[in-house]
Amino acid sequence: MERHLPEKLQTQQPVKSAPEPLHGLSDFLVVSNRLPVDRVSTDDGGDGWRRSPGGLVTALAPVMASRDGAWVGWHGAPDENLAPFHHENMDLIPVPLSNDEVELYYEGFSNSTLWPLYHDVIAPPEFHRTWWDAYRKVNRRFAEAAAGAAAQNATVWVQDYQLQLVPRYLRQLRPDLRIGFFNHIPFPPPEIFAQLPWRQAIINGLLGADLIGFQRPGDTANFLRSARRFLGASVKAQQVHVGDADGAISHIARAEPFPISIDVGQIQELAARPDIIARSQQIREDLGNPKTILLGVDRLDYTKGITHRLKAYGELLHDGVIKVEDAALIQVASPSRERVESYRLLREEVEGMVGRLNGQFDTILNTAVRYLHHSYPVEEMVALYLASDVMLVTSLRDGMNLVAKEYVAARADNTGALVLSEFTGAADQLKQALLVNPHDIDGLKAIITRAINLPPREASRRMRSMRKQILAHDVQRWSSDFLSTLANEAVRDDR
Numbered sequence: 001m002e003r004h005l006p007e008k009l010q011t012q013q014p015v016k017s018a019p020e021p022l023h024g025l026s027d028f029l030v031v032s033n034r035l036p037v038d039r040v041s042t043d044d045g046g047d048g049w050r051r052s053p054g055g056l057v058t059a060l061a062p063v064m065a066s067r068d069g070a071w072v073g074w075h076g077a078p079d080e081n082l083a084p085f086h087h088e089n090m091d092l093i094p095v096p097l098s099n100d101e102v103e104l105y106y107e108g109f110s111n112s113t114l115w116p117l118y119h120d121v122i123a124p125p126e127f128h129r130t131w132w133d134a135y136r137k138v139n140r141r142f143a144e145a146a147a148g149a150a151a152q153n154a155t156v157w158v159q160d161y162q163l164q165l166v167p168r169y170l171r172q173l174r175p176d177l178r179i180g181f182f183n184h185i186p187f188p189p190p191e192i193f194a195q196l197p198w199r200q201a202i203i204n205g206l207l208g209a210d211l212i213g214f215q216r217p218g219d220t221a222n223f224l225r226s227a228r229r230f231l232g233a234s235v236k237a238q239q240v241h242v243g244d245a246d247g248a249i250s251h252i253a254r255a256e257p258f259p260i261s262i263d264v265g266q267i268q269e270l271a272a273r274p275d276i277i278a279r280s281q282q283i284r285e286d287l288g289n290p291k292t293i294l295l296g297v298d299r300l301d302y303t304k305g306i307t308h309r310l311k312a313y314g315e316l317l318h319d320g321v322i323k324v325e326d327a328a329l330i331q332v333a334s335p336s337r338e339r340v341e342s343y344r345l346l347r348e349e350v351e352g353m354v355g356r357l358n359g360q361f362d363t364i365l366n367t368a369v370r371y372l373h374h375s376y377p378v379e380e381m382v383a384l385y386l387a388s389d390v391m392l393v394t395s396l397r398d399g400m401n402l403v404a405k406e407y408v409a410a411r412a413d414n415t416g417a418l419v420l421s422e423f424t425g426a427a428d429q430l431k432q433a434l435l436v437n438p439h440d441i442d443g444l445k446a447i448i449t450r451a452i453n454l455p456p457r458e459a460s461r462r463m464r465s466m467r468k469q470i471l472a473h474d475v476q477r478w479s480s481d482f483l484s485t486l487a488n489e490a491v492r493d494d495r
Contacts, residue, residue: 024151026070026091030060031146031166032159033106035073035092049087053378056159058263059479065089067155072146078102084149095145097138104134107340110162117196118161118188119303119397123342125195132198136165139205143169150177155486158209160184165201168208171251180486181209182258185399186425187219190226199230207233207242210251211486213258215399215425220255254489258482259425262402264474267409270382279379280386283330288365292327292452295388297381297403298395299336300373302346305394305421305438306333310353310369312444317361317368321449324366329392330384334375347373385410390451391418393426394438400425404433405470414463417451419444429469432462 030036036057037049051057063069070091075082078099085092097105108131117125143166146156155178158166167179193199203226206212214220220238227233227240234241240253270276287293294313298304313329316322333350337343354371361368376384385391391407401424408418408430420426420433427435434454436447454462 024149026068026149027151027154028063028067028069029072029146029150029154029156030064030069030159031072031142031156031163032056033074033110033162035075035094036061036071036090037075037087037092039076049085051088056260056475058266059475060157061089062476063479063483068151070149072142072149091149093145093149095138095142101134101138103339104131105138106162107337109135111337111340112342113196114161115185117192118185120186120188121192121195122396123302127195127197136201139163139165140169142166143173146170147173147177150174152176153178155180155483157182157483157486165205166208167212168205171208178486179209180211180213180482181206182213182260182482183219183399184215184260186216186397187214187222187226189222190229193222193226194230199226203227203231203233207231207240207253209253210489211482212253212255213482214255215257215259216428217257219399220257223255252489254485256485258478258485259429259473260400260402260478261470261473261475262405262409263476264409264471266378267382267406268412270379271386271410271412276379276383277386279383283383283387287328287330287367287370290326290328290366292390293388294327294329294390294392294448294452295332295384295407296329296392296394297332297384298334300333300343300347300350301336302342303395303397305396306331306350307346307353308396308438308441308444309392309394310350310357312441312448313369314353314357315441316445316448317357319445321445322452324361324363324368327452328367328370330370330372330388332372332374332376332381332384335373381406382410389416390448391416392448393418393420393424394436394444395421395424396438398424398426402426404430408463408466409470411463411467414460414467415456416463417454417459418463418466419447419451429473430466432465434462 036052038052040048040050042048070093072093072095074097075094078097081096082094108128113125113127113131116123142163147170150156153176156170157180159182161183167181170177170179214223224235228235238255242251242253284293296309298306354369357368385407393401393404395401404418404420404426418433420430420435421438422435434447434451436444438444
């Protein structure tokens with residue numbers, strides 16, 4: 001059947017040609033900025049695909065296989081159109097992006113406007129109308145691709161802050177669909193969100209969903225307060241009554257926290273492998289077998305508090321509380337958004353701090369900070385978790401922080417200590433971590449010192465409690481809880 005855009009959308013800038021979708025066959029769709037595959041070179045010199053690492057793909061792959069699933073997203077190369085293709089029980093529907101759109105929609109509005117705004121303005125957000133125009137246009141394209149691929153009454157799950165307008169566009173195109181949205185990053189309080197010139201359009205976009213999921217109860221409350229304040233919406237409990245153009249209630253959108261987790265089984269399996277255990281022992285030997293290895297694993301991002309961590313650690317070395325012969329810090333800082341100026345400046349600052357610390361405190365045999373500006377496979381990450389005595393997570397603002405959960409899952413012997421920022425979503429679940437305000441450098445120094453000297457019995461008690469929580473709440477439970485709630489909301493809405 002031929003589809004027509006609603007009149008309101010027809011008046012806006014036309015969309016570039018979208019990929020030819022799989023024609024209405026998919027009962028379950030995921031829509032995200034990126035497809036769950038990475039392009040690789042094959043043995044014969046051609047191109048192939050492999051599944052991307054990450055909990056989201058792991059959680060949703062079984063759902064895809066059992067429900068005629070499809071995934072809509074960009075395949076990672078600008079100015080290239082690809083036809084839909086099949087990979088490992090998933091139909092993949094590439095959405096094309098031009099090089100200009102990557103710059104304006106992704107690097108611009110998504111990561112230089114929304115990202116800093118939603119992370120409590122740690123860095124100043126920029127507001128540009130050309131970025132907003134690109135964001136709207138790309139969101140429409142994603143919605144059209146999903147609408148063309150979805151079967152009648154299908155379930156569509158839209159992911160994250162890059163696609164906040166998709167739910168409303170999708171509801172206008174396909175009102176029969178059951179639509180969910182999950183925001184993986186924090187949602188700011190209304191006092192901060194108020195700065196966004198397009199705040200009403202963003203709230204309206206999200207309210208196109210039947211169920212809107214957030215990482216923390218506070219994020220949920222922030223969204224509901226914003227819906228009431230900026231739209232005058234009727235909010236009762238966790239439900240927003242959404243009206244149509246005539247003021248009648250068209251549907252009810254529910255907002256609720258669904259804290260995401262990790263693939264616990266995979267981490268446990270890797271942590272028990274003899275070769276990974278041997279690799280963890282080799283890491284300690286390569287560092288000179290210090291009494292204590294501290295570990296930080298982050299994307300190189302200003303929200304992660306890496307400079308705060310290095311400052312506190314450097315002062316402990318200067319004060320003589322930590323000696324380079326006894327302790328070493330491994331800092332993994334995987335490359336991130338290197339074309340964005342604020343990230344280039346952060347890299348220079350971090351590398352400058354590391355250089356100064358190592359220049360001042362290194363010996364022939366020992367290094368203060370082993371800085372690794374690389375991305376590593378999960379096997380190497382688990383080896384690092386096993387090798388480390390103290391995990392440092394000092395984020396200034398974080399939707400969840402799955403590294404903290406991975407570290408706990410890997411510690412099957414209940415050893416080790418987790419220093420965890422109270423500004424992470426993980427702090428809500430891992431209450432037995434050593435919680436810290438990373439802005440308080442003296443407090444951070446004190447908690448690092450406590451973690452290094454934590455009595456084994458207390459360390460075991462804390463780790464056992466955290467492991468119990470994570471084992472009961474893995475990423476498969478997260479996706480199951482969200483999708484079952486979405487199904488129940490749609491049933492109630494139909495009555």
